[in-house]
Amino acid sequence: MSGVRHVDVGGAQPYRIAIGDGLLRDGAALAEHVRGRHVFVVSDAHVAPLYALRVVDALQAARPDLRCIVSCIPAGESAKTLERFGELVRELADFGATRDACVVALGGGVVGDLAGFVAACWMRGIDCVQLPTTLLAMVDSSVGGKTAVDMPQGKNLVGAFHPPRAVFADTATLQTLPDRELRAGLAEVVKYGAIRDAGFLEWLDAHSEDLLARDADALAEAIARSCAHKAEIVARDPFERGERALLNFGHTFAHAIESEQGYGGLNHGEAVAVGMVCAARLSARLGLASDADATHLESLLTRFGLPVAVPAGLSSPALVARMRLDKKAAAGGLRFILWRGTGQAEIIPNVDEQSVAAVL
């Protein structure tokens, strides 16, 4: 296969991210990561009909001894629950999956987070291979080993760190992705520029039309650069003891919005876009950065067709209350990822709630 890019994730459990057109058909490469005979493919109602058979056929052509089953969850954030987790582990038990079984997550970040959590828990941890099919999953959720399910009380409240064995991002799958989901992925791409690479933001600015038109080279470049940023951070800080928290830029706001809307309003990428603008405005309010930087970020996100304001009808006190259950909050109060200007994010403890409410 020509033109495949690779990003290696270092650390105690290293793995490789492959990015290229047609990777789901490369059964030999996928099968390399299956140690036993059980393959449990988790996908969703939109992705499974498009791609699941392709993956199973490719795997079985390469390894006729494999036993593959496909479990299909409903599409969307509302499927990322403890209840669905329970169903999937019961299916694994019925399948007779042994400890050398492999969970294959075929889909967006919802499938990736849920299937990854199943892999983290079944027999205290089995292999997981991530096959991301959304831009967001390719640039972010398939990498780094955060797995989780949501609760009504908050996003990703129950989960585990469980790095994948490998990630195969087949960029051909992006051709069937709805526009809204493509734009959601661009929000997390912008995040890398916002937190640590002002030059990347300039590149995104210059290539915004190519990206929205799904130009293959522009998308592959954006994915590879995003993965390289994430790989560098998670290799140094896999368990978010320090700098990994920078990847949460905009997320304290985003998660509060998503949970307050019952996971049926803005999708994750859209909420992150709003959250990043709120974080930039809060930085300006606290005197850390200029309002001009926030305005520049807002205009790039707007160009990508993303929302930049908190949806009408959400109350500031309710959102702030939700932030108290954010995973970065400590007994001492709210901790935010803010910036000192484009490309310079920092962890800021003890942010006062009045300033947050004012920005909301």
Ligand SMILES: NC(=O)c1ccc[n+]([C@@H]2O[C@H](COP(=O)([O-])OP(=O)(O)OC[C@H]3O[C@@H](n4cnc5c(N)ncnc54)[C@H](O)[C@@H]3O)[C@@H](O)[C@H]2O)c1
């Ligand atoms: N673990 C992490 O580090 C991490 C990072 C970022 C986000 N996340 C999580 O990821 C989730 C969001 O992921 P997402 O944006 O991929 O959403 P998603 O998984 O809900 O996918 C978005 C929609 O696109 C559909 N879809 C997926 N691939 C498709 C394709 N190729 N063609 C047609 N339709 C397709 C899905 O069925 C779904 O309807 C959130 O739960 C978020 O919390 C996790």
Ligand SMILES: O=C(O)C(=O)C[C@@H](O)[C@H](O)[C@H](O)COP(=O)(O)O
């Ligand atoms: O990988 C990380 O670390 C991130 O924070 C990436 C985020 O984009 C992602 O949404 C993540 O799931 C948020 O994690 P959480 O710990 O805040 O739930």
Ligand SMILES: [Zn+2]
């Ligand atoms: Zn995110």
